Every structure is written in C-alpha cells, then in structure tokens.
Amino acid sequence: xxxxxxxxxxxxQNLSKEFKSGLIRPQITVAVKEVSFExxxxxxxxxxxxxxxxxxxxxxxxxKLLKPTSGNILYRNKDIAxxxxxxxxxxxxxxxxxxxxxxxASFNPLYRIDRVFDLIFKGFNxxxxxxxxxxxxxxxxVNLNPERILGKFPHQLSGGQLQRLLIARALLLEVxxxxxxxxxxxxxxxxxxxxxxxxxELCKKNGMSVLFITHDLNLGYYISDYTLIMYQGRLVExxxxxxxxxxxxxxxxxxxxxxxxxxxxxxxxxEDFLPEQIVDDVNKFYEKHQGKGLIEVDEEHSVLFxxx
Amino acid sequence: xATGAFWKKxxxxxxxxxxxxxxxxxxxxxxxxxxxxxGPMLTPYQYDDFAGxxxxxxxxxxFFGTTIMGKDVFTRVALGLRSTILVGFIAGxxxxxxxxxxxxxxxxxxxxxxxxxxxxxxxxxxxxxxLALLIILSAYLQYRGIVVMSLIVAxxxxxxTARAVRSQTLSIKNQEYVxxxxxxxxxxxxxxxxDIAANMFSYVFMVYILQFxxxxxxxxxxxxxxxxxxxxxxLGLVIKNAFDWNxxxxxxxxxxxxxxxxxxxxxxxxxxxNTGLDQVFNPRxxxx
Numbered sequence: 001x002x003x004x005x006x007x008x009x010x011x012x013q014n015l016s017k018e019f020k021s022g023l024i025r026p027q028i029t030v031a032v033k034e035v036s037f038e039x040x041x042x043x044x045x046x047x048x049x050x051x052x053x054x055x056x057x058x059x060x061x062x063x064k065l066l067k068p069t070s071g072n073i074l075y076r077n078k079d080i081a082x083x084x085x086x087x088x089x090x091x092x093x094x095x096x097x098x099x100x101x102x103x104x105a106s107f108n109p110l111y112r113i114d115r116v117f118d119l120i121f122k123g124f125n126x127x128x129x130x131x132x133x134x135x136x137x138x139x140x141x142v143n144l145n146p147e148r149i150l151g152k153f154p155h156q157l158s159g160g161q162l163q164r165l166l167i168a169r170a171l172l173l174e175v176x177x178x179x180x181x182x183x184x185x186x187x188x189x190x191x192x193x194x195x196x197x198x199x200x201e202l203c204k205k206n207g208m209s210v211l212f213i214t215h216d217l218n219l220g221y222y223i224s225d226y227t228l229i230m231y232q233g234r235l236v237e238x239x240x241x242x243x244x245x246x247x248x249x250x251x252x253x254x255x256x257x258x259x260x261x262x263x264x265x266x267x268x269x270x271e272d273f274l275p276e277q278i279v280d281d282v283n284k285f286y287e288k289h290q291g292k293g294l295i296e297v298d299e300e301h302s303v304l305f306x307x308x
Numbered sequence: 309x310a311t312g313a314f315w316k317k318x319x320x321x322x323x324x325x326x327x328x329x330x331x332x333x334x335x336x337x338x339x340x341x342x343x344x345x346x347g348p349m350l351t352p353y354q355y356d357d358f359a360g361x362x363x364x365x366x367x368x369x370x371f372f373g374t375t376i377m378g379k380d381v382f383t384r385v386a387l388g389l390r391s392t393i394l395v396g397f398i399a400g401x402x403x404x405x406x407x408x409x410x411x412x413x414x415x416x417x418x419x420x421x422x423x424x425x426x427x428x429x430x431x432x433x434x435x436x437x438x439l440a441l442l443i444i445l446s447a448y449l450q451y452r453g454i455v456v457m458s459l460i461v462a463x464x465x466x467x468x469t470a471r472a473v474r475s476q477t478l479s480i481k482n483q484e485y486v487x488x489x490x491x492x493x494x495x496x497x498x499x500x501x502x503d504i505a506a507n508m509f510s511y512v513f514m515v516y517i518l519q520f521x522x523x524x525x526x527x528x529x530x531x532x533x534x535x536x537x538x539x540x541x542x543l544g545l546v547i548k549n550a551f552d553w554n555x556x557x558x559x560x561x562x563x564x565x566x567x568x569x570x571x572x573x574x575x576x577x578x579x580x581x582n583t584g585l586d587q588v589f590n591p592r593x594x595x596x
Contacts, residue, residue: 023424065487090493098491105484109590110506116488123493166488 009176009209010039010062010096015071017057031057033233033307034071039177039209044200046212046220046241048256049230055213056101058230059179062211063098064089075177094124097170098179101213103162103186107154113162114150116169124173138168141198143191159186167195174206181213196223217260221245226300229253231282239301249303251281323588330588333580340574344393347386353379355387355541366562373562376553381546385567388543391454392524392571395542398458399465399523404516406462407469412508414470415477423474430470438464442526446535457537461526469515473508480507510589514582521578528571543571 017032032054039045049055060066062073064080073080075096083092100106107113117135121128128134136146142164154162163186170178180199184192200223202208214220220227220241227244229237231252237244248254255278261267285305292305315322324330351371353359359370359380366373372381414426445460446452452460480486486503494502530536531544532551550556550564 021419023419023421060487063487063491065490086493086495093491093493100484100487102484106488108483108485108489108503108507111502116492119489119492119494 006040006042006207008038009041009076011074012037012039012058012062013072013074015058015061015073016069017054017061017066018069030233032061032068035230035233035235036071037228037235037238039211041176041209042203042207043226044203044210044212044224045226045228046214046224047228047230048214048217048220050215053230054233055215055230056181059098059181059211059213062177062179063096064092090123094173095176096179097173097175097177099163099166099170099181099183101181101185103159103166104154106166107162109154111153112151113154113157113165116165117172120169120172134172135168138171139165141171142168142195144168160188160191163187164191164195171198171202175208177209177211179211179213183212183214184219199223217256229256234304234307236304237302239298243298243301247298247301249297251285252278255281320588324585327584327588329580329584331584333577333582333584336573336577337581340389340570340577341393343386343570344389347389348383350386351380351383353383355379355384357383359383363560366566372566373560375550375555375563376558376560381563381566384541384546385543385570387541388546388567389570389574391537391541392528392543393574394454395458395461395527396520396524398455399462399527400516400520402459402462403465403519403523404469404512407466407515407519408473408512410466411470411473412477415474416481418474418478418481426470427474430467433464434467434471436464438526439529442530443533443535446530450538452536452538454537454540454542457527457530458523461523461530465519465523465526469519472515473512476508476511477504480504510585513589514585517578517582517585521575524571525575543567547571 013036015032015035016030019029019031020026021029035054035058037045047055047058057066061068062080064083068081075092080092083089108115114135117131121131135150139146139149144161144164149157149161149165157165163184167183170180178199183199184195187195196219199210203210212220212224224241226239227237227241228235229244229250229252231250236250237248237253244253245257248257286307289305293307294302294304296302351359356379358378360374360378362374362376362378364370364374364378370380370382372385374380375384410426410430414423414430417423441464442460445463449456449460481504483503486499489499489503527536527542528544528547531542532548534548536542536545536548546567547564550560550567553560553563555561555563556565
C-alpha cells in the first residue's frame with residue numbers, strides 16, 4: 001500500500017551538535033552527528049534510541065533552544081536559523097511547539113499553573129475571548145478536571161497531571177509540528193492510550209505532525225508512521241515503521257527489538273543476552289560494509305552501513 | 309472586598325506578615341531600629357558626657373548603668389547601634405551588589421572566558437585570609453570613618469555571594485521552565501524578570517540579610533581589635549572600651565554584657581527574618 005506523499009513541513013539536513021566544556025583544553029561531546037530526515041504533514045515520527053543518544057538534543061535544536069554546530073533545519077523551506085526577529089520567532093513558535101521531558105521542571109514554581117495558558121494566549125492569541133472555555137475544553141480532553149486543577153501551584157500536582165497540563169497547552173495551539181519528548185512517561189497505563197489516541201486523531205484531523213521522542217519501541221510501533229533509530233548521535237536506521245519493525249537491518253536496531261520484553265513471555269535464565277556487545281557488533285558491521293554510507297534498502301527504508 | 313483583592317495580589321506579603329518567625333524577627337529588628345533612632349533622645353546625655361557617678365548598675369536614671377568614668381552606657385549603646393546598623397547597611401548593600409553583579413554575569417556567560425576570569429578573581433579574594441587583609445587595610449588608612457569602615461568590610465564579604473549567585477544563575481537559566489517560556493514567545497525581558505530574577509529574588513534578599521548581619525559582626529570584630537573608626541562611636545568600640553577597662557573583672561557586667569546583648573539581638577533578629585522568609589518565598593515550605 002503506497003500512500004500519496006504528503007507535503008514536506010520540515011527538513012533536517014546534516015544536522016550536528018557538539019557540546020564543549022572547559023576553556024583551556026575543551027572536551028567535546030558530540031551529541032548529534034550528521035542527522036537528516038524529513039517531517040511530512042500529518043505524520044507521526046518516532047525517534048527511538050537509548051539514553052544519551054542525542055534524541056532530546058534534536059528536539060531542542062528543532063525548537064531553537066540550542067544552536068546547531070553545523071547543518072540546517074528548514075521549516076517550510078526557510079532556514080530556522082534566520083528567524084531572529086521577535087515577530088519571526090513568534091510565528092515559528094505558533095506553528096512549532098514542544099513538550100519537555102521533565103514535567104516537574106517545566107513549571108516555574110513561583111506561579112500558579114494557569115500561567116502557562118496565559119502565556120500562550122498572550123503570546124499568540126491576545127484577542128481570544130473564550131479563554132476559560134478553551135482552557136477547560138483542552139483540560140477535559142486530557143482527562144483533567146479544570147475545577148480541581150486551575151489555580152494550583154505546580155508542587156501541588158503530580159508528575160502525570162503536570163505532563164497532561166503540558167499536553168493541554170500544546171493542544172490549545174493549532175500547531176504544525178509538535179516535538180513530544182517522552183510524552184507519556186509519567187502517565188498511568190489507563191490514561192496513556194487515551195492521550196495517544198487523542199494525538200493521532202489531531203494529526204489526522206488538523207494535519208499536525210508529531211516528533212515522538214521515546215525509548216519505548218512498543219509505543220513507537222503503536223503510534224508512528226515513520227521511525228528513526230538513533231545510536232550514539234547518528235541516525236542508523238530510518239523509514240516506514242512497518243518496514244523497520246519487520247526487517248531491522250542495523251545491528252543496533254536488532255538488539256533493540258531483542259531487548260523488548262513481551263507480555264506473556266517470562267525471563268529465561270539460560271538465554272544469553274548481552275546488550276554490552278552491541279558496541280563491538282556495530283563496529284564490525286561498519287567495517288564489513290566500509291564506504292557504503294547511508295543506503296536505501298527498500299522504498300522508504302534507509303540504513304546506515306558505515307560512517308566514514 | 310478591596311482588602312481581599314489586595315492580599316490576593318500581594319500574596320507573599322500576606323504570608324510574610326503571618327509567619328511567626330518573620331513576626332518575631334521583624335519586631336526585634338524594629339525594636340533595635342527604634343532604640344537606635346529614639347534611644348539617644350531618652351537620655352539628656354551625650355556620648356562622652358560625664359553623666360553621674362561611676363560604677364552605677366542599671367537603674368531608672370541610667371538604664372544600662374554607668375562606666376568607671378561615670379558615662380551613661382545606654383546613650384553610648386544607642387549611639388553606637390546607630391553607626392553599627394549604618395555599617396551593616398552600607399557594607400551589606402555594597403557586598404551584595406558586587407557579589408550579585410559578578411555572580412550574575414559569570415553565571416549568565418557560564419563556561420565562557422568572562423566567567424573564568426570573574427571566577428578566578430573571586431577565588432583569589434576568597435583565599436586571601438580576610439582578617440589579615442582587613443588588619444593591613446585598616447592600619448594603612450590613617451583616617452577611618454564609618455563609610456571607609458563599611459567599604460573595608462565589604463571588600464572581603466562579597467566573594468561567597470558571587471559564587472552562590474553564579475551557581476543559582478547557572479541552574480535557573482537551564483531550567484526547563486525557562487525553555488517553556490522561550491517557546492511561548494515570551495520576550496527576553498520578561499523571561500529575565502519572571503523566570504530568572506523572580507526565582508533569584510528571594511535568594512538574593514536572604515543573601516542580603518546574611519550579609520547585613522555578617523558585615524556587622526565583621527565590623528564589630530575589627531573595632532574590637534582596635535581597628536574601628538578613628539573618630540566616632542560604634543557598638544564594637546563600646547565593647548572594646550569595656551574590655552580595656554576590665555569591666556567584667558571589676559564587676560561592671562552591664563558595661564560589657566548589655567552592648568553585646570544588643571548586638572546579639574540585632575543579629576538574631578536578622579537570622580529569624582531570614583529563615584522565616586525562606587518559608588514565605590518558597591511555596592513548597594509553606595504549610596498548606
């Protein structure tokens with residue numbers, strides 16, 4: 001089944017980000033290395049990888065919270081690095097929004113939680129009359145009771161509630177792209193599926209795209225159209241979710257699939273499973289395929305065979 | 309209705325004025341201020357006047373007794389308190405200002421060259437034994453008034469503030485809520501004001517109170533070893549005077565103890581305000 005390709009909303013081209021620490025002998029940490037992908041309207045991408053693989057950094061680069069060391073991010077064919085004026089930035093953030101990983105840190109502890117809603121109305125929609133109405137509606141759609149939530153301080157709410165508040169905040173804006181970093185990490189199982197379905201629904205209805213940053217493969221499979229697998233700052237495999245899940249090529253991707261516990265299968269003491277070996281495996285894989293680089297193994301399914 | 313709206317808007321003030329620690333601290337502090345302002349008017353004597361017989365214990369005539377020479381201790385303490393509070397005010401303000409400016413700049417440009425430079429300077433000041441520096445400075449300056457005295461104390465008091473403010477700035481500027489404000493298209497000024505300064509304010513305010521009491525103690529310490537103001541009066545000089553005349557050994561406890569008590573009350577009052585305000589500014593410490 002070949003779907004008609006939707007309009008390209010964002011393109012990430014050869015994006016790299018290095019962090020320097022120390023002045024005299026700087027230590028360079030490469031967080032993201034030569035990453036390229038596209039975001040098409042109305043699709044859900046999941047960006048999967050282990051901790052420290054650079055997933056969050058990509059999200060922050062897209063949200064213009066960090067400056068790339070090299071490479072470009074194009075939003076509707078305009079380089080986002082050129083959005084410098086207040087007006088350009090406001091327009092950009094009106095259409096590109098994010099939800100951060102840590103809900104506890106996402107709220108200024110000195111203000112009541114209503115502030116996050118006030119800010120987006122003030123920033124993007126100052127003429128809106130039905131503020132309260134809209135806020136209540138957004139809160140209800142993420143299963144929160146407005147009467148109980150509004151007017152509270154962040155420390156009075158749980159992580160899950162704060163996370164849902166951030167989701168509600170994003171829902172109030174009709175965005176093109178939502179960068180959702182570990183979106184449902186703090187939600188209980190029963191709310192999880194509701195929030196996910198809500199997101200999918202919005203994607204299909206409004207043409208919103210979601211970049212879903214996660215380390216949960218099951219979740220990625222459930223929700224996303226495309227999958228990007230990251231390993232040590234590089235994109236090692238990307239393509240249609242189904243193709244990757246049915247035919248993982250890169251050793252790291254294979255290892256990831258092997259390490260997912262299934263419901264109904266218990267841990268086996270005799271089975272050897274050593275995730276540590278992956279470093280060697282990947283190096284061998286790269287050596288074997290030296291000089292090949294990123295290759296499209298199938299339509300909309302590319303694998304990084306070597307990185308030279 | 310009107311008052312309700314006022315308290316709703318100035319919530320912190322409400323919590324401050326209902327916090328028992330703040331109430332105790334503030335009333336003690338006000339009492340000390342009143343003593344400094346009105347005290348000298350309650351007695352007909354001047355600082356150096358011979359007010360009556362010597363060796364007089366506290367009485368209705370001499371609230372804090374008299375010295376060996378027959379000077380009124382109460383007058384001396386009240387006048388000394390004035391200049392001591394003034395020293396605390398000037399030195400505390402200067403030290404906090406220097407510390408905040410250097411600390412904020414270093415934190416804002418964290419990791420860059422300017423940060424390293426400022427912190428190197430701060431560290432140098434931090435490892436200089438402050439008492440030795442103070443003694444040399446004080447001995448070198450022929451004339452020392454209250455203001456010079458305050459500046460001398462302030463010079464060694466600011467480094468820890470700079471370090472503390474720097475780390476506060478570093479940690480706050482990387483908070484996720486600052487990022488959230490940025491992607492909410494909030495302008496830089498309001499981010500600085502509402503997300504960074506507002507979260508720093510309580511901290512800086514408490515630093516100020518600590519500096520206030522710290523510089524007072526440092527100044528009194530200097531005065532006590534004979535490096536106080538060359539002319540004039542201060543609480544430290546009163547205590548030093550009593551010490552020089554062996555007041556305790558001669559049984560004139562009021563001469564030495566009462567000024568010390570006043571000084572202690574002042575510092576304790578500031579300490580109470582400090583810990584009380586901690587609860588006020590930090591909503592997490594409030595009782596719900």
